[in-house]
Amino acid sequence: MGSSTGGTAAVRRRRWHPVRVAGAVSAASFGLAGAALATSGLAASDGTARPGWLAVGAWLAVGVWLMMGAAAGFAVSGST
Amino acid sequence: MLSSPVWRGTPALAFDAGLAVGGMITATVLVVAGSLLRAPLPEPARWALVGTALAVVLLKEAGVLSITLPEARRLVPESVFRFGRHLGPLQFGIEMGTGARTYLPSGLPYAAGAAVLLLASVPAALAAGVGFGLGRALMTTASLRYSPDGGTGSGWNEQWQRNQRRLALLTGSALVVSLLAATVASAR
Numbered sequence: 318m319g320s321s322t323g324g325t326a327a328v329r330r331r332r333w334h335p336v337r338v339a340g341a342v343s344a345a346s347f348g349l350a351g352a353a354l355a356t357s358g359l360a361a362s363d364g365t366a367r368p369g370w371l372a373v374g375a376w377l378a379v380g381v382w383l384m385m386g387a388a389a390g391f392a393v394s395g396s397t
Numbered sequence: 398m399l400s401s402p403v404w405r406g407t408p409a410l411a412f413d414a415g416l417a418v419g420g421m422i423t424a425t426v427l428v429v430a431g432s433l434l435r436a437p438l439p440e441p442a443r444w445a446l447v448g449t450a451l452a453v454v455l456l457k458e459a460g461v462l463s464i465t466l467p468e469a470r471r472l473v474p475e476s477v478f479r480f481g482r483h484l485g486p487l488q489f490g491i492e493m494g495t496g497a498r499t500y501l502p503s504g505l506p507y508a509a510g511a512a513v514l515l516l517a518s519v520p521a522a523l524a525a526g527v528g529f530g531l532g533r534a535l536m537t538t539a540s541l542r543y544s545p546d547g548g549t550g551s552g553w554n555e556q557w558q559r560n561q562r563r564l565a566l567l568t569g570s571a572l573v574v575s576l577l578a579a580t581v582a583s584a585r
Contacts, residue, residue, distance in 0.1 A: 333543040335553065336560045338535060339567040346571035350578030357582040378582040382521040383528035385509055385575035386420060390532020392503035392568035393496070 342391055346384040353377035411483040412537070415490020417530035423495045424513055424526030431514040443515040444580075450511035451573065454504040458565045468501040494530040503565070505572050512576050521583060 331337070356374040435443060456462040473492045478485035492498040496506050506529065513522045544552035557564065 330543055330552070333539045335539065335543075335557050336563055336567070338539045339564050339571075342532070342535070343567045343571040346575045350574045353578050353582040374582060378579055379520050379524045381575045381579040381582065382513075382517060383524040383531070385512070385572050385579060386424075386525035386528025386530075387532035387535065388528075388568045388571035388575065389503070389505040389509040390416075390420070390529040390534075391536055392505040392532070392565070392572075393501045394533045394536030 339391060342384070342388055346381070346388060349377060349380050349384055353381050408482055408486045409537075409541075412486035412490040413530070413534040415487040415492075415530075416494035416533045417490075417527045418487075419491040419494020420496070420526035420528070420530035420533075421523055422491070422526070423497065423510075423529070424517075424522040427510055427513045428517060428519055428522040431517070435515060438515070447508075447511050447515050447576075447580075451508045451576065454508040455569060455573070457504045458569050466501070466504050466507055469498055471499060473499050490530075490534075494533060496529065503568070505568060508572060508576070512580070516580055516583075518583065521579065 353374060356377055438446075453462065453464070454466075457464055457466070473489055477488045477492065480488055509525060509529070513525050517525060540553040543556075
């Protein structure tokens with residue numbers, strides 16, 4: 318029982334370790350940034366209007382601003 | 398403070414919502430001030446200013462530059478909790494989420510702030526503000542999950558101090574990549 322509880326605590330501590338959380342934020346940022354660039358590139362490549370792609374690209378661009386804020390917010394919270 | 402029972406359940410959600418609202422307040426102020434600052438500046442000049450701010454902050458984070466950026470050297474007072482079980486955490490979150498009412502141990506928000514001030518549209522600025530709040534909420538959640546006996550107890554802070562360089566690199570690179578992608582994608 319005791320070792321099982323200890324094992325669960327160890328798993329939880331690994332899962333919520335600051336480097337792991339920062340890594341997840343970074344990975345999401347990189348993925349979203351790549352998708353936003355690729356999508357906006359597709360929309361602009363042949364000069365024709367593609368409303369669907371443009372809408373997706375615009376939302377992804379907003380999403381990367383969100384992730385930029387999240388990275389800044391997580392960075393300032395470490396020792397407060 | 399984070400070990401208090403108030404950081405469980407719906408009060409914790411109120412705190413997180415406050416963080417997002419606080420971030421949006423700062424973003425709104427920046428984008429309004431930015432609308433005045435942008436008028437006389439050509440776009441390349443704005444890009445140059447944001448790039449300079451980013452370079453200065455990154456050099457500071459890397460320990461190359463030793464400068465002190467302005468911050469409110471105080472903690473949000475515990476008296477905010479007089480407003481009750483939900484409104485207290487909400488106000489605490491709003492004050493902390495603005496980034497202007499307590500310590501800022503990293504310079505990264507200044508780079509994000511410069512980008513919002515000089516480059517962001519209104520939806521992008523609000524998204525950055527919400528993201529700032531979510532990032533701070535993520536820290537609270539993660540530290541409580543990491544060491545439930547007290548989020549700011551020795552465990553979390555000790556790990557943060559031990560991995561400070563790696564954390565600066567990860568959060569710094571996430572900010573730089575997002576900033577570049579956001580500005581390029583928004584400009585097309």
